[in-house]
Amino acid sequence: MGRNSAAPSVGEGMVHRRVVLRARDVVFFKGILEASDGLAAIFAERGGDLTVSTPSARQAELDAVLSALCSELDAMILT
DSSP states (O other), X not given: OOOOOOOOOOOTTEEEEEEEOOGGGHHXXXXXXXXXXXXXXXXXXXXXXXXXXXXXXXXXXXXXXXXXXXXXXXXXXXX
């Protein structure tokens, strides 16, 4: 029986970013964000297709971290 992937539910007061990176970079990416003092929750759709969510009060901080990580990993933030 196959699993159907569903987009995470992002509640009120939360923002999310969709990030696409190489599957081999996912563990590193998640490790950096998880070590960032609860900055974000990461949901994997498949391979390197991720949704990253944070409270709106931390949006600027998340955007700065994602910008640096995506530059380093040659990843994309999709709007």
